[in-house]
Amino acid sequence: MKKVGEISDYIAHIRQSDGKIQSVHEHLIGVKGLAARFGSKIEVEHIAGLAGLLHDLGKYSEGFRSYILEAVGNPDHPPKKGSVDHSTAGGKLLYDEFHLNNHSVPERMIAEMVGNVIISHHMGLQDFLTSDMESDYLKRVREKRIEDFLEVKKAFYQTSVSKEDLKDYISKSENEFVAFLKQNITGSRMDKLQLTLMFLTKYIFSCLIDADRTDTRCFEEGTFPCVTTESRKLFEGYYKKLTEYLNKINEDGHSKTAINILREKMSKECDDFAQYPSGIYTLSIPTGGGKTLASLRYALKHAIKHKKDRIIYVVPYTTIIEQNAEDVKRILNDHENIIEHHSNVIEHDDYDNNRYGRDKALKLAKDNWDAPIIFTTMVQFLNTFYSSGTRNVRRLHNLSHAVIVFDEVQSVPIKCISLFNEALNFLKNVCHSSILLCTATQPALDFVEKSIDSIDGEIIQDLDQVVDAFKRVEIIDKTSNHGWNTEDLSRFVFEQVNDLSNVLVILNTKTVVRKLFNQLKENNPDLLIYHLSTSMCAAHRKDILSDVREALDKGERVVCLSTQLIEAGVDVSFNCVVRSLAGLDSIAQAAGRCNRHGEHAIRNVYIINHNEENLDYLKTIKIGAGITHKILLDRKSGHGINDILSPKALELYFQNYYHELKSELDYHVPALKNTLYELLNSNEIYKCGYKHKTGKPFPLLLHTSIKTAAKYFNVIDNNTTSLLVPYKEGADIIAEFNEDLSIQDFSVLLKQSQQYTVNIYERELNELSKNNNIVYLRDGKILVLRENAYDLDFGVNIEGDGKMETHFI
Incomplete structure (x- = not known):
């Protein structure tokens, strides 16, 4: 490799530590090899390799060479990020040479699929067809003008791959693609052709992204891509x-x-x-x-x-x-x-791996589930x-x-x-x-x-x-016409503690959990009361659960209050559980925290309806609670299923639940008057809209709206942001993020920090920011909570008056 000042080749990267150059040819061949290896796992080695071979084709230009030299030579005032487009050229080459002029259907599909992967590798996959009845993909590969495109192609063919060799590689890709279609598009899946090819596009995209970042990281570190541990x-x-x-x-x-x-x-x-x-x-x-x-x-x-x-x-x-x-x-x-991946400490990836400076580590940090x-x-x-x-x-x-x-x-x-x-x-x-x-x-x-x-x-x-043999609890319906308030529930819980020594209470909202916590604390100051919440970081919840288990083992009088997060899989056993009315699956999971190991013959799980819970914004919980209530009423009348935790009762519940919510199963987006499932499959509404708008059928074989679907996709209804919190070792991690770190050290720190993050809603973030309780690190990519906004009882404290018994910063 050459040093800056001895340049006779096109440049892909310049190593930050010593100025060594990685040529475009070296990078393309390296990424091609890695991508092909990843693609071979599902028999699409050449399709994935094609994406790697062409992804940085646009770096074969004088414009990009000038850009990268200026970025390195003038780090305090680098050129504007993205001022030189190097990602369009590869997609354009595929479109011009393998899509136009009546090429075969498989070749055209490969050109579209791999072309989209290439033009998108710094931002995320683009729409073949948008909600405006246009095409992000076509705007890039057909309509965008690249001034030195002919010179770029010439340099590529002279330096990396000849025209004939590329055609041969495309031919091998076509054979793979035809075999893929024969194996995966048959029978009942014929109507899911677009959906299947959308998944394949994402898989190829994954191969390219990981290969590109791995090759670049290894060049930066002066290492070679390591083979995964056997x-x-x-x-x-x-x-x-x-x-x-x-x-x-x-x-x-x-x-x-x-x-x-x-x-x-x-x-x-x-x-x-x-x-x-x-x-x-x-x-x-x-x-x-x-x-x-x-x-x-x-x-x-x-x-x-x-x-x-x-x-x-x-x-x-x-x-x-x-x-x-x-x-x-x-x-x-x-x-x-054995690794744990809780959440992304860095939520957004709109930073570019050609940006030179210490935060290049943000892009290249290894976070690919290769374990x-x-x-x-x-x-x-x-x-x-x-x-x-x-x-x-x-x-x-x-x-x-x-x-x-x-x-x-x-x-x-x-x-x-x-x-x-x-x-x-x-x-x-x-x-x-x-x-x-x-x-x-x-x-x-x-x-x-x-x-x-x-x-x-x-x-x-x-x-x-097996289910009958595992019966350890009795479900007691304590719902009433008027419901329970916090004061009623506080008295009932205290009665159960006096009789049974320990109680777990699970309610549907954080607000009522906190209110009950304060009520019990006020009325019973000597009682051990613990609170679990998603407002706490993972390490904090782990500590609380450890304290709860220790108290239970000692036979102390204990009350634990939680939202539903404790229901699934947490290995803890109470003598009594009180559960606010919810879906039957939640009640069954709550019952699993009672008499868990069969310590006693039978213990009671009480179902109550808390009249202070506001479920208006928790639609699925509200509907699930309604179906459960009907099952409980049918049981009471003698006409229903007696054992409401039996497989038969749960099957009945889920069938009613899915039927009630049938219109929402495909991820309906009101703003689009469409579903994400439709956008990623047939997309007929947009196809018809395009023909109505232009008078012509849509010119591409692929017509999914991948970018639009991704824009509206959130697993949790409200957008959340990850905050790094100063709980115990979290404070040390926060301090380390302020230091200059190698890519390897940064990767390690990212994994460690997952134990000390909390996901908060946009409203909460705005309130914390307004009160100056958020600190922004690494150019705003990492958000840190101030100590006064974290509380040992409740976790994140929006008001900023959290109580920390020990200074962690």
Whole structure:
């Protein structure tokens, strides 16, 4: 490589530390190789490699060479970001030479798909057809003028690949594409051609983004792209450790209770089932049945037998990540290869990897799920498929050849059901991944219109008998005509504590939880009262749960108050649970926190209706509560299902729930008068609109509105922003973000900081900003909360008068 001042080649990057140059040719060939390797996992090696080969074609220009030299030579006043367009040229070359002049349908589709990937690799995929009946893609590849385009092509053909070699490469891509269509567009999926090709486009995009950033990061660090840790050997070691751990538990004489014997039987069923081919399976172990370790046993054995690259656990709440990941790390004795991905500390990726300065690390930090075992959230999983920009989609190709375990799968947001099902179909049919849908309350995902193609089996045999054997609670309907207020509930909780020593109360809104907390504190100052909230960072909630468990183990009088975040997967057991009326799945999950290990014969779970809860903005909870109330009334009348926690009752509930919300399953967007599912599939409304507007049929074979769909996609209804909070070690992490960091150190710090982030709504962010309680680091990319706006009882304190017993900054 050359140093600045000895330049005789076109420049892709200039290393910040020593001024060494990476030529465009070196970068294109490097990215091509990595992208092809990622694409080969689903037999599209040449299609992905094509994107890598052409993505920075526009850097073969004098304009870009002048731009990059000026950026390095004048870092205090660099040229305007994006002033030289280097990402359009590759897409334009494909359009001009392989789309026009009656090329074959597969060649034209490849030109459109890969061309969109190339023009979008700094901003996120563009619309083939917009809501204005235009095309972002065509504006770039057909209409945008590139002054030195002929010189760019000439330099490329002379330096990197000849015209004949490119045609040969396209021909190989075409063969791959035809094979892909034959395998994946058949029968019932014929009407989902556009949707399937949208997923393939995103997969190729993922290959390019990860390859581009990996190659650039390795050049910056002076290293070579490392081959992923050999997962098979790790998995074999893990499986041996897990088996030894389980055998030790089962040999313990104290473990031979009826429930533990049943747990052992179900765990063995998971082990035996791992031999079957990859597919979509359900695992309906009752709450408290040892689901985490049983599913891990299946995942490890299946990954070994069927040569999977990684195991990914997807859970609804970060609370479960903290607990489950820690258990798995401890049992497998590995804290290095098992990672947790809670949220993006840096939410936006509108920074460019050609920007020179210390924050280049923001773009290149490794965050691609390239690890043997990953714990992440449903939000992160769905963002990987459907969100805007480039940061999230980078991970998508690493979902292939994986075992993906969805823990508490009933928590998929109602508006995302169809999109979730189609993502699973793609992972199974195209990506060769095996899917495990785990929950005690299976949500009947095959009941909806856009369903999972097929659920290939349930692992647990004799499920009805298993559920009966696991019965540990009685559901007591305490709802009343007038409902309960906070004062009534406070008295009732205190009565239960006096009788039973400990109580868990789960309510639907943070407001009433806080009000009950203050009421109980005021009336019972000596009582141990704990509060859990999504307003707390993961590390904070972990500490509170640890304190709660310790108090329970000591037999102290304890009350724990929480929203629904405690329901799914948190291993804690109370003598009594009080649950505010909600969906039957939530009530079943709440019941799983009562008498969890069968310590007593039967304990009570009380259902109340809190009249101070405002559910007007919580539509799905409100509808779920209404359906549950009807099931409770039917039971009371003697005409309904007596055991409302039975599989039959839950199936009835979900069928009614999905029917009630049928119009929302496809992610309806009122502002567009359309659904995201429609935008990503047939998109007939926009196609007809284009023909009406222009008098001509739409000229492209692909017509999905990927950018528009991403713009409106949010797993959570309200946009949230991640805040780094000064809880304990969070303060040290905040201080480190102020320092100059290498890309590697920055990557490590990003992972550490996930334990100390809180997602807040836009209204809360505005209020905190107005009161000067937000600090902006790294050019505003990282948001930090001031100490006075964090509270040890409640977490983020909007008013800015939080109480911290210990100074953490």
